[in-house]
Amino acid sequence: MSFTSGFRARVLSALVVAVGLIANPAIAQDIVIGHVAPYTGPLTKDANDTLLGAKVAIDAANSRGGVLGRKVRIVTADDHYKVDETVQLVGSMVGKVSALLPMIGSANIEKVMKEGVLDRVTLPVVGLFPSPDFVRNSPNRNLFHIRAGDRDQLNKIIEHLTSVGITQIGIIMPKTPFGASAAAVAEELLEKQKLKLLARGEVALGPKIDFEPALAAVSKKNLAAILLLTPPTLAGEFVKQLRSRGETAMLFAMSYSDAKLIVKVAGREYAHGVAIAQIMPNPANRSIPLVKVFREEWEKYSNSKDEPSFFNIEGYISARLIVEAIRRSKDSSPEGVRRGLEMLRNYDLGGYIIDFAPGKHIGSQFVDLSVIGASGNLLY
Numbered sequence: 001m002s003f004t005s006g007f008r009a010r011v012l013s014a015l016v017v018a019v020g021l022i023a024n025p026a027i028a029q030d031i032v033i034g035h036v037a038p039y040t041g042p043l044t045k046d047a048n049d050t051l052l053g054a055k056v057a058i059d060a061a062n063s064r065g066g067v068l069g070r071k072v073r074i075v076t077a078d079d080h081y082k083v084d085e086t087v088q089l090v091g092s093m094v095g096k097v098s099a100l101l102p103m104i105g106s107a108n109i110e111k112v113m114k115e116g117v118l119d120r121v122t123l124p125v126v127g128l129f130p131s132p133d134f135v136r137n138s139p140n141r142n143l144f145h146i147r148a149g150d151r152d153q154l155n156k157i158i159e160h161l162t163s164v165g166i167t168q169i170g171i172i173m174p175k176t177p178f179g180a181s182a183a184a185v186a187e188e189l190l191e192k193q194k195l196k197l198l199a200r201g202e203v204a205l206g207p208k209i210d211f212e213p214a215l216a217a218v219s220k221k222n223l224a225a226i227l228l229l230t231p232p233t234l235a236g237e238f239v240k241q242l243r244s245r246g247e248t249a250m251l252f253a254m255s256y257s258d259a260k261l262i263v264k265v266a267g268r269e270y271a272h273g274v275a276i277a278q279i280m281p282n283p284a285n286r287s288i289p290l291v292k293v294f295r296e297e298w299e300k301y302s303n304s305k306d307e308p309s310f311f312n313i314e315g316y317i318s319a320r321l322i323v324e325a326i327r328r329s330k331d332s333s334p335e336g337v338r339r340g341l342e343m344l345r346n347y348d349l350g351g352y353i354i355d356f357a358p359g360k361h362i363g364s365q366f367v368d369l370s371v372i373g374a375s376g377n378l379l380y
Helices: 002-023 044-063 084-092 106-115 150-163 177-191 212-218 232-244 257-265 287-302 310-329 336-343
Strands: 031-037 072-078 169-174 201-202 226-230 252-254 275-278 367-371
Touching: 002 287, 031 044, 044 232, 044 287, 044 310, 072 084, 072 226, 084 106, 106 177, 150 226, 150 252, 150 367, 169 177, 177 226, 177 287, 177 336, 201 212, 212 232, 232 252, 232 257, 252 287, 257 275, 257 367, 287 310, 310 336
Parallel strands: 031 072, 169 201, 169 226, 226 252, 252 275
Antiparallel strands: 275 367
């Protein structure tokens, strides 16, 4: 081959590569992970905590050289907790990101599923909360559950209550698909114990929350326990309102509730004794290998002086799983992430097991119970 023809061949080869990179810039540039979430609205803390935890995992991975020799970054989109915006924004991520961090909000998740956004393309979503039955019982190649579901949590709570003879149970629930699903599961689990739900208080979510209808529905019912199936921003207010009115029933919250926020809103006196189901490792327990590494990286990369929350560690786990999936498949495309996730059989993150496989996208059923102590800290 002559110098001229060889030079032309190299130029042509370079042009082919360049065109390929322009057509698919993710090949040449950073690996991009997306997060569509309600950064404004009633679930803003969930969204921001999840993002910060994920950023910690990504910063730590990048400090070690990234994955497949490339850096990883996160792009975000605020859906304002509006279902139509969630659908539009998830769709807008197609072709731009390798995977999505957890989606947040039952109505938002339901709308995305009904619109078939994730049926038409490959775009893995690693984590969803809440995790009602209607989501977990509707298998989708793109949905990967990294937490125990609402049924698992409610079963743990009701088993605990009935095992100690507590049978007079009521609930406070939001008027959302999650609320309806969770209430139906609670009733089903109680029926298996030949019991009935004795009171049901519903609260409409919106810019202005009217607590009175829900409070009236459960007050003076002689209840022994009330399940607070509410977003974290409302749980503390319900604790405060119930206790200030003299309600003595035991109060149980789902994993979506934040103990620190309950203490902040309700005060230590009223928050003391509130039980919370947990579906993530205790972020304060450094004896758990996963938590030990998480806390080391949190202190190095979060730029936060606050104690990490369960949403922080959930975002961290989601991001770590995406990175590991890409390592396993050696492919950063959405299809590569999906295949890599399905390779994570009994994958031990360090005391927290994720078990995915082809056709099996429910990775964990771990549930523990905690209680807010007199100091305001969680006890297990």
